[in-house]
Amino acid sequence: MTRPAGPWLRVYLVASRIIPLVASTVLRRRLSRGKELPERWREKLGEPGLGRPNGTLIWLHAVGLGETLALRGLIAALAAKAPATEFLVTSGTRASAEVFAANLPPRTRHQFLPLDAPSYLRRFLDHWKPALSVWAEQDLWPGAVVATAERGIPLALVNARMNAEAYARRQRWRGLYADLFARFSLVTAQDAVTARHLQALGAVDVRVTGSLKAAVPPLAADPQALGTARAALVGRRPVLLASSHAEDEAVTLTAFRAAKSRPLLLIAPRDPGRGAEIAARAADQGLKTTRRSLGEGPTADIWIVDTLGEMGLWYRLCPTTLIGGTFGPTEGHNPWEAAALDSAILHGPRVANFASDFATLHASGAAQAVSEANLLDALVADQSAVATRAKALSDSAQGGLAPLAAELLALRRPG
Secondary structure, X not given: OOXXXXXXXXXXXXXXXXXXXXXXXXXXXXXXXXXXXXXXXXXXXXXXXXXXXXXXXXXXXXXXXXXXXXXXXXXXXXXXXOOOOEEXXXXXXXXXXXXXXXXXXXXXXXXXXXXXXXXXXXXHHHHHOOOEEEEEOOOOOHHHHHHXXXXXXXXXXXXXXXXXXXXXXXXXXXXXXHHHHOOOOEEEEOOHHHHHHHHHOOOXXXXXXXXXXXXXXXXXXXXXXXXXXXXXXXXXXXXXXXXXXXXXXXXXXXXXXXXXXXXXXEEEEOOHHHXXXXXXXXXXXXXXXXXXXXOOXXXXXXXXXXXXXXXXXXXXXXXXXEEOOOOOOOOOOOOHHHHHOOOEEEEOOOOHHHHHHHHHHHHOOOOEEOOOOOHHHHHHOOOHHHHHHHHHHHHHHHOOOHHHHHHHHHHOOOO
């Protein structure tokens, strides 16, 4: 029996019918700004870009790049238990589509999630006919949730993360969230704080299963590009500042400016479009840079690797990584991608977004907190023992998703 929608959900569903009136205009505007893929933007209107494979298909959704990449470990665990099952991953951003394409698990394809309008969702579900819908993190599209549930397709929410600020933003809409959570057969959270927040919003029987990001398989790297970069780095001591923001760069550049002897610094900005900005700031500090996006190699003090989808290269090449976002309000990025590729993890003082992950790493001596005062010493020190312990934790986590995979597979609609 289909659960009736509450008042707030009914209002949303009625309002969502006007989305098609503006969708094409908005998407074309985004296309002109480079925010949509020219050959794929109509997927957001529910038009499939790929044929549906034969057999049972599980649909998994995440919002952005990091969340989408984190699904790979879960897909691997599901695929190991269900060798004939196919997988569809949806997300919303261009970067997530482009990077995920280079890291596709077996029997997996990617599409953009349609905008949350009934006609688009109907077209999407008619084509893909999933046996199970798995949502990651906590950003739910009400129309998609309702449309999926109305077809009798089981829903699961996994890897949810919700800090106090995110909870406060959602609290006023508790009735809407309770209405949505009631349609999920399984809800899991990364940590106890998130579980309490979800329950306060109306979710029932929320279980803490940890972060999917800890179980992320190693990022891919193009063999030819890897060989070329490795040859160019012979005789250098490369270290990496990964997923950096302006605050991380300011601290690191200041430390490098004061050093008499320094390693080769690779800066991989979170937004690759910031390469020129970073080069200018380094020049202000008297430091010379080259930029990979311009075809330049590592021939200066700093190599700005301002390209998309090549993080698997840099983690492999750099024995030590300083995790970006940890010196400013971003409050950290995923440390497990570095751990999976045997790169030692350093970080600044601000890690609220990944507090439980860093706590796990520190409990095993698998990460090191640094400040501006000791940053350079930590970067040039032998961190191989830290890297080894982090890699062991990553390997263990990748083998720990089997119970969750079994629960999800048990939810599948037969047929």
